[in-house]
Each structure stands twice: as structure tokens, then as C-alpha cells.
Amino acid sequence: MTDRIFADIAPIAYEGADSDNMLAFRHYDPDRLVLGKTMAEHLRLAVCYWHSFAWPGADIFGAGTFDRPWMPGEICTPERAALKLENAFDFFERLGAPFFCFHDVDAMATAATPEEHHRNLADIVDQMARRMETGGVKLLWGTANLFSHPRYAAGGATSPDPEIFAWAAFQVREMLEATHRLGGANYVLWGGREGYDTILNTDLRQEMDQLGRFLNLVVEHKHKIGFSGTILIEPKPHEPTKHQYDRDTATVYGFLERYGLVDEVRVNIEANHATLAGNSFEHEIATAMALGIFGSIDINRGDPQNGWDTDQFPNDVPGLTLALLEILKGGGFTTGGFNFDAKVRRQSIDPVDLFHGHIGGIDVLARALLNAAAIIEDGQLGQFVEDRYAGWGDEFGRKALNELSLADLADHALQSNGDRRPPSGRQEYLENLVNRFA
16 A cells, blocks of 8 residues: 555545536535535534544454554554644545544654653644645644543543643643644543543542633633634533533533633534434534534434444434534534544445545535525524514513513413413424425
């Protein structure tokens, strides 16, 4: 295999719905206007570094299956890190993705000490900066991996050892400053080990206070260095721990309220994490919008026959139509976007399979975007919801929400002395209406 594994693949172009070319977009036209913005502006697509270039194709029952010249899954030397970077950016540019995302250890050479970590990260960030200048790809967000190394077996910010808490702070400082240097639009914290496996050895209040303190320190450092991007928390209910403190969007909001961070931090919602929490993807988006903490998306899907985070490429157009509808209704992304936190299957061993996965996922998002925009332009769904809550805009409704006491409301019901039949929710009608577009 040559060092440049994508050299024989032409840049991916939009060819339209009639194209038979499997290495072309059939629905994603980045310049097409949808509700006053281009598709590229709506979707803000990103490729993740970890699944695409750092994962070796291993699972808990078997070793890696991917043959890559930088040898993912083995000790990463500076030479291998540079080779991985060249191939990663070659992929970004050929795919036409405007953004990418990465953890520190995804891209840098392996380090054993803080000094070596600092040096190796700075080196790869220098190389990234040069490639970003020439290729035009931007950083959607950066993050530090505080879950893979054995030191983080009991968490980083929630570790029972303050020395490990300090190690986690070091990694986050380094990566936050690297993200700032690269012009990243956001910085993400995923609490993969910020939880517990058994309550028997856990001081839950202590750990939550540590996590609240840690996140406040991150926000303080963001302002200290002048980073203007958004700090994001990525909710997940469990896995690898039994219970994680950031289990879903509503839980994160409560945590942010408790530790005074509601105005500083938003959520990066992952589709597969939403379903693991027992929620729908669109519910998590709608909740974040309602609470004012919507930030960004990790787009993928799970498998209903598996009980874990399978990180597959999305392929459900009707389901994603509902998700895009909530995003459009809420005003769309500001600093966030759709990051493909998805990986090709362990048997998809050829480099071209990475293109097939991303092209398919991007086209699915494009179709869902067009469907959601058509539903909004049609207006029937929006009008139904508006009419359903119209009573709250009347004089009594406004007073009930803002002025009347419990006794006042009880007296009003007593004086009316009648039963009240709610209007039909017409769920089946609305599902049929949405299916006309999906």
C-alpha cells in the first residue's frame, strides 16, 4: 500500500439524483439555497479524526482489521502522526468537508510525560495549521481524551486522586489553547469516565462538585486566553461507566444551573447517545432548543438489536427529517455543525469505504434538510401547533400564566361550572402529513 491511500479517488462532486456514480453526491449540493441559506451553511459538515483515522477496526472480541500505513492502534511515532495527518487532510479535501474534529491523542505522537505531551501536541498542531492554510478546511471543535489512558480508569475531573484531576486539567488546557490557535469554533468535553461503575466506592456529591469546579475552570481559562468559541458538553447516559453524570440534555441543564454555567456552556448532542438514554434524537434537540443550550451535533445511528454505542453512519431519512425540523425551527446552528462521529464497519477494510460511509451520510442529511424545509414552507404543521396553544394568547391564558394565583384559577374553574373537553391532538393526521414530505 502506498503512503497516500486516497490518491486514486477523485474529489467528490454533486452530480444530481440521476447519477449512478457511487462516489458522487446525489442530493448534497453545497451551493443550493434552502430557506435563504446554502446547504453547506445549514449543515456545517465535519469529519472526525478518531473513528476515521485513529481506530484500527478492533472490537472487544478481535484485533484491528484496517491496513493503514500509519498503523492505527499501535504506538504512534512523530513520523506516523505526520503520515496520518497528510492522509486525513487529503480525505477532508477530497470529500469537500468544510470542517474536522479531533481529540489530542487522535493526531499527536504518543507521549509518556506532560512535557512530551506538550511537545508532541504542539508539533502536530503546527502541521495542522499549515495544512489548514493551504487546503481551507477548518476546525469545528477540539477536545482532550480523558478516558482512554489507564490513569483515567476512575475518571479525570471526577477522579478520587487530585493528581489525576491535575493531569486532566493539563490536557484540557493544552487542547483548549490548541483549539484556539487553530481557530476552532467550539471546544467539547465528553465525560466518558465522569461517572461510576458502583455506588459502593463512590462519593457522588464529591464527584459532582469536582466536575462542576473543573468545568468552571475551563470556562475561566477560555476567557483568559480570549477563545471566542463555544464550550460544549456531550451527554451520554452510560458506557463505558454504568452511570455518567451527563446522561442527557435535561440532566446537563440541571448540572449547569447548579454550578452557575447556563450562560457559558451548551450541549453537543449525539444521535446514538440520545437513544441509549431512552430518548429520541429529535427530543434531545427540541429540549436543548427549549432550554437555550443547543450547540452542535454528533451525527450517527445505533443498532436497535445491540445495546451499545455502535456509531454507524446515518441512513434514516424520515427520522432525521424530524431532527432537522427541530434544528430549523430553533434557528439552526451558530458555532456548531454536523460532525460525523461514525465509523465504517470492521469488515469495511478498504480506504474507499470511508468515502462511501460519508457520502451516504451526507446525502441522507441533505434529503432530511430538504424535507424539513418543505414542511416549514408548507406551514400546516406549524399552524396546527400554533392553533393548539392559541388559548394561552387570550386574556385569560396570559393571566393564568403570569398573574393569577392557584386560588384564582380554582375559583375560575368553579364559576365556569362545566367540563372541558380537550381538542384532538390528531397525532395520526400529523404523522401522515409529515410522511408526505419524507
